Amino acid sequence: MLNFGVGPVMMHQDVLAIGSEQIPYFRTPEFSYLVLENERLLKKLVGAPDSSRVIFLTSSGTGAMEAVVLNTLTSKDRVLVVNGGSFGMRFKKICDIYGIPSTELRLGFFERLTEEHLEPYTDKGFTSLLVNVHETSTGVLYNMRVIREFCKANRLFLVADAISSFLADPFDMKDYGVSVTILSSQKALALPPGMSYVIVDRNAQERISCNPVRSLYFNFKDYLRDGTRGQTPYTPAVSVMIQLNRRLKMIEAKGLPNVIGEVAALADDFRQRVADLPLTMPSQSPSNAMTTLMPISRDAYQIVRLLKDQHGIFVAPNGGELRHRVFRVGHLGAISTRDNVVLAEALRDTILKA
Numbered sequence: 049m050l051n052f053g054v055g056p057v058m059m060h061q062d063v064l065a066i067g068s069e070q071i072p073y074f075r076t077p078e079f080s081y082l083v084l085e086n087e088r089l090l091k092k093l094v095g096a097p098d099s100s101r102v103i104f105l106t107s108s109g110t111g112a113m114e115a116v117v118l119n120t121l122t123s124k125d126r127v128l129v130v131n132g133g134s135f136g137m138r139f140k141k142i143c144d145i146y147g148i149p150s151t152e153l154r155l156g157f158f159e160r161l162t163e164e165h166l167e168p169y170t171d172k173g174f175t176s177l178l179v180n181v182h183e184t185s186t187g188v189l190y191n192m193r194v195i196r197e198f199c200k201a202n203r204l205f206l207v208a209d210a211i212s213s214f215l216a217d218p219f220d221m222k223d224y225g226v227s228v229t230i231l232s233s234q235k236a237l238a239l240p241p242g243m244s245y246v247i248v249d250r251n252a253q254e255r256i257s258c259n260p261v262r263s264l265y266f267n268f269k270d271y272l273r274d275g276t277r278g279q280t281p282y283t284p285a286v287s288v289m290i291q292l293n294r295r296l297k298m299i300e301a302k303g304l305p306n307v308i309g310e311v312a313a314l315a316d317d318f319r320q321r322v323a324d325l326p327l328t329m330p331s332q333s334p335s336n337a338m339t340t341l342m343p344i345s346r347d348a349y350q351i352v353r354l355l356k357d358q359h360g361i362f363v364a365p366n367g368g369e370l371r372h373r374v375f376r377v378g379h380l381g382a383i384s385t386r387d388n389v390v391l392a393e394a395l396r397d398t399i400l401k402a
C-alpha cells in the first residue's frame with residue numbers, strides 16, 4: 049500500500065513502532081516533561097514568540113479551528129475570512145454557528161491572493177482575519193507577506209490554520225505577525241490523526257482569558273492552566289503525544305530548512321515525472337505539500353478509483369463541484385522519489401486507459 053493522500057500520510061518506522069507499544073499512565077512527571085518538551089519544540093518550529101503557549105487538543109484539525117474561533121473571538125469582533133475553497137468555507141460556517149460577525153473574501157478555485165483582493169476591505173472596521181495558509185481543497189498557498197501587511201495596516205488579530213503547509217512551506221509566526229497558529233497531527237507531522245496543536249501568542253492568551261466561553265471540553269483557559277505543568281485537563285491521545293516527541297526530535301536533528309527542502313524536492317520530482325501526461329496543474333500558487341492535477345478530458349474521480357483498485361495507491365479525490373475535475377497528490381510523510389516513480393508509472397498506465 050502507498051498513501052499519497054494529504055493526511056493521514058505514510059509514517060516513519062520509529063513513529064510506527066511507538067504505536068505498537070503499551071500506553072503508559074500519563075499523570076506523571078515523566079509525561080509532563082515530554083509535553084513541555086513538545087511545547088518548546090513546536091514553538092521553535094513555527095517561530096513563535098517566547099511568551100507563546102501551546103494548547104494540546106485531542107481532536108481533529110476542524111475541532112481546533114472551531115475551538116480557536118470559540119475561544120479567541122466574540123460577537124464584538126468583525127472577522128474577514130479568506131475563502132478560496134472548502135477549508136475557508138469551514139471557518140465561515142464556524143463563525144456563523146457562534147454568532148461571530150464575519151465577511152468572506154471569496155477567491156475563485158485555484159486563484160492566488162493578491163493585495164488587490166484585500167484592498168476593498170481596508171479601513172472597514174474589521175478586527176480579525178482568518179486564513180488557511182494553504183487552502184488544501186484546491187492547492188493554493190496564500191502569500192502570508194501580503195496578509196501580514198494588510199493585518200498590520202488594519203491592526204487585525206491574525207489566525208492562521210497552517211495544518212497542511214507546516215513543514216512543507218516556510219512559516220514564521222513572528223515574521224508573519226500571526227497570533228494563533230493551528231497545526232494537526234496527520235499532515236506533514238506524519239503522525240496518526242487525532243491531535244491538534246494550537247500555538248497562541250500573548251495577545252491571543254489575553255483574548256482567551258477575557259472570553260466567557262460556553263464549552264467544557266473546548267475551554268482553552270483550562271488547557272493553558274494545566275499546560276503550565278505539562279498536563280491537559282482531559283486524557284490526551286497519549287501515544288500520539290509520545291510519537292510527536294519522537295517526530296519533533298527527528299525534525300530538530302535534521303533541521304527545519306532541510307525538512308522543508310525534502311518536501312519541496314519530492315514535489316518537484318513528482319511534477320517533472322508527470323509533466324508529459326495529459327494533465328494540467330491549475331493552482332496559481334502551489335504549496336510543496338501537494339499537487340493538484342486536472343486531467344484533460346478524463347474523469348478525475350475515476351482515476352482516483354483506478355489507482356486504488358488496480359495499483360493499491362491512494363491519492364486524494366476532491367468533493368463537491370470539483371469531484372470529477374481534479375484530484376490531489378500529497379508529498380508529505382515517509383515517501384521517497386522511488387515511490388514517486390511507482391506513482392508516476394501507475395498514473396501513466398491509468399490515464400492512458402481511463
Ligand SMILES: *Cc1c(COP(=O)(O)O)cnc(C)c1O
Pocket residue numbers: 055108109110111135180181182183184209211212232235
Ligand atoms: C486537513 C486540514 C484540516 C483539518 O481537517 P480534519 O479532517 O478536521 O483534521 C484543516 N485545515 C486544513 C487547511 C487542512 O488541510
